[in-house]
Amino acid sequence: MPSRSPESATIMTLAHLGPTVIAAFFASLVEFVEALTIILAVGSVRGWRSALGGTAAALALLLAIVALLGPLLTRIPLETIQLVVGALLVLFGMRWLRKAILRAAGVIPLHDETRAFDDEIKHMRGLPRRSGNWDGIAFGTTFQITMLEGIEVVFIVIAIGAGGVGLLLPASLGALAALLLVTVVGIIVHRPLAKVPENPLKFVVGVLLSGFGTFWVGEGVGLSWPGGDWSILGLVAGFLVLALVLVSLCQSPAARPTQEVST
Amino acid sequence: MKWLRTVATELFGLFVDDGRLAILALVWIVVAALLLPNLPAGSLWPGLILFAGLALILIDSVTRTAQRLRKTPP
Numbered sequence: 001m002p003s004r005s006p007e008s009a010t011i012m013t014l015a016h017l018g019p020t021v022i023a024a025f026f027a028s029l030v031e032f033v034e035a036l037t038i039i040l041a042v043g044s045v046r047g048w049r050s051a052l053g054g055t056a057a058a059l060a061l062l063l064a065i066v067a068l069l070g071p072l073l074t075r076i077p078l079e080t081i082q083l084v085v086g087a088l089l090v091l092f093g094m095r096w097l098r099k100a101i102l103r104a105a106g107v108i109p110l111h112d113e114t115r116a117f118d119d120e121i122k123h124m125r126g127l128p129r130r131s132g133n134w135d136g137i138a139f140g141t142t143f144q145i146t147m148l149e150g151i152e153v154v155f156i157v158i159a160i161g162a163g164g165v166g167l168l169l170p171a172s173l174g175a176l177a178a179l180l181l182v183t184v185v186g187i188i189v190h191r192p193l194a195k196v197p198e199n200p201l202k203f204v205v206g207v208l209l210s211g212f213g214t215f216w217v218g219e220g221v222g223l224s225w226p227g228g229d230w231s232i233l234g235l236v237a238g239f240l241v242l243a244l245v246l247v248s249l250c251q252s253p254a255a256r257p258t259q260e261v262s263t
Numbered sequence: 264m265k266w267l268r269t270v271a272t273e274l275f276g277l278f279v280d281d282g283r284l285a286i287l288a289l290v291w292i293v294v295a296a297l298l299l300p301n302l303p304a305g306s307l308w309p310g311l312i313l314f315a316g317l318a319l320i321l322i323d324s325v326t327r328t329a330q331r332l333r334k335t336p337p
Binding site (some may be wrong): 086088107151 | 269270273274277278279280281284285288289292295296299300306307309310313314317318320321322324325326328329332333
């Protein structure tokens with residue numbers, strides 16, 4: 001299986017760096033917004049101490065997982081990582097893209113953060129209160145949502161960053177920027193970030209991840225891409241055109257008013 | 264244990280939503296891994312064929328889901 005020369009592998013082209021940071025930032029942003037909605041709902045009903053405690057505990061566990069798994073990745077041959085991560089990225093990216101296309105076409109309803117917030121508030125109010133300093137329900141709920149969304153972010157960062165030498169740092173920085181943004185905005189507005197255009201973000205991330213995944217699979221099986229790393233942009237453009245065509249194909253006249261109402 | 268099961272289900276759900284899409288994509292990647300490296304290196308075709316296969320799988324998944332959901336409104 002042919003491999004890339006060390007020189008070409010270490011060259012950080014704009015073709016890699018830009019999509020890496022953008023994909024990690026937007027994908028993480030969507031996940032953090034979903035986690036913030038639940039944490040805000042739990043904190044406002046059950047108290048902030050336990051809600052933030054659960055969030056902090058989950059973040060600490062996630063950091064430990066990353067610290068443990070990160071060094072292990074460097075021991076696996078690059079071609080193997082590219083093929084495995086590429087295949088997972090294709091599955092992950094095409095799953096997001098498929099859903100975003102169906103939502104954009106009005107076939108399935110858009111995700112509503114305000115409704116998710118209200119549902120969680122209602123659910124939390126219905127649960128029994130416990131005496132003591134710590135509320136186990138609040139702690140457990142925020143721990144679980146932070147772990148679940150956090151694991152997705154960790155996978156996204158590793159998947160985007162592990163395919164090339166030196167890409168893990170920009171991918172991590174993209175995710176970190178998203179975490180900071182959501183945390184700051186969450187503290188300021190104290191409401192779910194319902195105005196974040198989740199579906200367009202998922203659409204863009206789905207396109208980027210599908211393009212990245214296809215590229216890594218090709219690299220992993222030993223294809224030599226014409227134009228080298230710049231092929232990523234061609235693949236991203238290909239998936240974007242395909243997705244836009246599919247949106248317009250699936251947008252039946254009956255679906256259009258539904259979409260207008262749901263947005 | 265219930266929490267671990269939830270995490271495992273969520274992790275599986277990260278990659279698999281439409282089972283047919285996931286299986287077809289994995290099968291196509293295996294087929295591509297076996298066949299495409301035999302094509303001439305540096306040519307446009309191997310990459311194009313890899314992309315075209317995945318594009319067809321996405322088209323199949325989206326159009327089938329759209330048709331199915333339109334036939335059975337909620």
